[in-house]
Structure formats: C-alpha cells, structure tokens
Amino acid sequence: MDRQSPFCVLVASLLAIAAFSGAPAHSAERGAYPSKPVRMIVPFAPGGGSDIVGRVVAQGLAEQWGETVVVDNRPGAGSTVGAAIASKANPDGYTVMVSSSAISSSPALYKKLSFDITSDFVPVTLIGSQPSLLAVHPSVGAKSVREFIALAKAEPEKFAFASAGVGSATHLGSELFRVKAGVKLVHVPYKSAGLAATALLSGEVQVLMTNMATALPLVKAGRITGLGVTSKERSPLAPELQTVSEAGLTGFEYSTWYGMLVPAGTPKSIVYKLNTDVVKLLSAGRAPRERLTGKGLSIHATTAGDFGRFLKSEVAKWQQVTASAGIKPR
Numbered sequence: 001m002d003r004q005s006p007f008c009v010l011v012a013s014l015l016a017i018a019a020f021s022g023a024p025a026h027s028a029e030r031g032a033y034p035s036k037p038v039r040m041i042v043p044f045a046p047g048g049g050s051d052i053v054g055r056v057v058a059q060g061l062a063e064q065w066g067e068t069v070v071v072d073n074r075p076g077a078g079s080t081v082g083a084a085i086a087s088k089a090n091p092d093g094y095t096v097m098v099s100s101s102a103i104s105s106s107p108a109l110y111k112k113l114s115f116d117i118t119s120d121f122v123p124v125t126l127i128g129s130q131p132s133l134l135a136v137h138p139s140v141g142a143k144s145v146r147e148f149i150a151l152a153k154a155e156p157e158k159f160a161f162a163s164a165g166v167g168s169a170t171h172l173g174s175e176l177f178r179v180k181a182g183v184k185l186v187h188v189p190y191k192s193a194g195l196a197a198t199a200l201l202s203g204e205v206q207v208l209m210t211n212m213a214t215a216l217p218l219v220k221a222g223r224i225t226g227l228g229v230t231s232k233e234r235s236p237l238a239p240e241l242q243t244v245s246e247a248g249l250t251g252f253e254y255s256t257w258y259g260m261l262v263p264a265g266t267p268k269s270i271v272y273k274l275n276t277d278v279v280k281l282l283s284a285g286r287a288p289r290e291r292l293t294g295k296g297l298s299i300h301a302t303t304a305g306d307f308g309r310f311l312k313s314e315v316a317k318w319q320q321v322t323a324s325a326g327i328k329p330r
Contacts, residue, residue, distance in 0.1 A: 129300055
C-alpha cells in the first residue's frame with residue numbers, strides 16, 4: 001500500500017495543502033503544548049498507506065489543537081531513512097513519526113542501522129491495521145488454505161509465490177505463511193506489488209499474499225481464487241471470505257499495521273497528551289474513522305505501553321521468520 005501512482009501522489013499533496021493551510025496557530029497564546037507547528041515524519045512517499053494514515057491523523061490533531069501539523073515525507077530503504085531522521089530529532093514533542101509495520105522488520109533486514117527502533121523511540125499508540133489476502137491462480141485447484149497446504153506438501157517446491165521484492169511486506173507475509181504451514185514454496189521477487197499481481201494473473205506464479213485493495217477485485221471477478229484473509233477477524237470489506245486461520249492454518253495472523261512514535265527522551269507528559277489526543281480522535285472522530293475504515297483498516301488505538309510491548313514482539317517475530325526463511329540482512 002506504500003507504492004502509488006503519480007496521480008495518487010498529486011492527490012495526496014493537494015489534500016495536504018487543503019487540510020493544513022487553514023489551521024489557526026492560536027495555541028501559543030494558551031501557553032500549552034503544542035505552541036508551534038508539529039512535524040510528522042512519514043518514512044514513505046506520498047500516496048502510500050503510511051502517508052494516508054498519517055495525513056488523516058495530522059488533520060484531526062490540527063483541528064483539535066488549533067495548530068498546524070506538517071507531514072514530512074522521507075522515503076527510502078524500506079522506511080529506515082525517515083526513521084533515522086526521526087530518531088535524531090529534538091525530543092521536545094514537535095517531531096513525531098507515523099510509520100507502518102516495516103519498521104519492525106528493519107532490524108532483521110539491514111545489517112547496519114543508525115538507530116534502534118526499540119530504544120531510540122518511545123511508542124505513542126498503535127493506530128490501525130490492514131490485512132492481506134492469500135490468493136492462488138485458479139489452475140492450482142485449491143479452494144481453501146487446507147487444500148492448498150495439502151497440495152504443497154505433496155509436491156514440495158511445485159508452487160511459486162510472488163512478492164514485491166526481497167524484504168517487502170508481500171515477501172515477509174508469505175514467508176510467515178510458509179514457515180507456519182511447513183511447506184516449501186519457490187520465491188519469485190518482482191519490482192512492485194503490481195507486477196507481482198500481474199504474474200499471478202498470467203499463471204507465471206501460483207501464489208500471492210497482497211493487500212486487499214489489489215486482490216479483492218480480482219477475487220470477485222473470478223480471475224484468482226481467494227483462500228483467506230490474513231487478519232485475526234474477517235474483513236468488513238469481504239465478510240464472506242474466511243480468515244486464513246479459519247480456513248485451515250489455526251492461529252495464523254498477519255497484517256500491515258500503522259503506529260505513532262516519538263524520539264526517545266520526549267517528556268512523558270507530551271507522550272501522554274499525544275496518546276490521549278490520538279485515541280480520542282480515533283474513537284470519537286467519525287470522519288477520521290470513516291476515512292481509515294473505508295481503506296480497509298481496522299482501528300486499534302492503544303496505550304503507549306501496549307504499543308511498546310507489541311512492537312518488541314513484532315521485532316522478535318520478524319527476526320525469527322527471516323532466519324527461518326534464510327533471508328540475510330543486507
């Protein structure tokens with residue numbers, strides 16, 4: 001969801017201008033935080049999932065505070081460029097970061113990082129998550145996860161799965177499935193999620209785990225077979241589709257999540273206010289919720305402590321998955 005067309009980038013930029021240009025800067029008169037514009041670093045390009053989520057939250061906070069929140073896109077190296085910038089920012093509350101779950105897999109994918117995601121940041125809150133869809137080419141013949149696992153175990157390495165590149169969400173999610181299911185599949189990396197989907201449609205590969213926005217229309221059109229949604233619960237966008245866990249791989253769960261963090265050393269009072277205001281926005285703000293759920297996200301506003309424990313568990317999970325899959329840090 002973090003790769004979008006130039007048109008989406010233009011639309012996102014126009015929306016940002018419209019959203020923030022009218023925010024009045026009166027909070028300085030009140031002498032409370034925030035008393036000046038807040039920079040929100042998004043470590044991905046405009047138009048992608050993290051950018052969309054970040055801008056929804058930024059607009060809501062700007063309206064709450066009466067202070068401008070400026071989204072600063074810093075893409076590169078799977079979120080690590082922007083995260084490095086955010087980690088070194090002044091911990092005064094005027095720099096926050098909204099990122100996807102890519103930050104939790106970066107320690108397992110990169111040998112040398114200039115930051116430690118668990119010690120150089122303070123978690124503020126989880127914002128939401130978006131499931132993927134496990135799908136196969138109709139020629140496979142499987143109608144459920146259980147059937148596909150049986151076929152894959154009967155003929156190891158017969159089936160190939162596509163990804164948007166080594167270390168991408170489509171790759172890691174598929175490797176998690178492969179490890180949990182105990183099957184041997186051949187990995188075929190492509191340069192983008194779109195090319196990976198095209199490869200599945202043509203039958204060049206037989207398996208793909210990708211975002212709902214890409215896969216669901218193809219499933220409904222009968223061009224690919226949806227085996228299961230990767231979230232813990234069924235997606236409201238396609239409640240007729242079982243989860244992967246329901247469909248045959250009990251306990252399996254994988255979603256792209258989004259959360260807010262601030263540099264280590266940010267005062268606890270500011271972390272608390274950020275958490276309180278974001279949670280309020282996501283729980284009471286009908287428009288922000290609808291904008292996010294309309295994109296297929298489930299809202300998961302949490303305490304800072306809960307998000308911190310979740311983040312550590314995610315880092316450990318991806319280190320285990322990459323080791324099992326033989327993915328070496330680059």
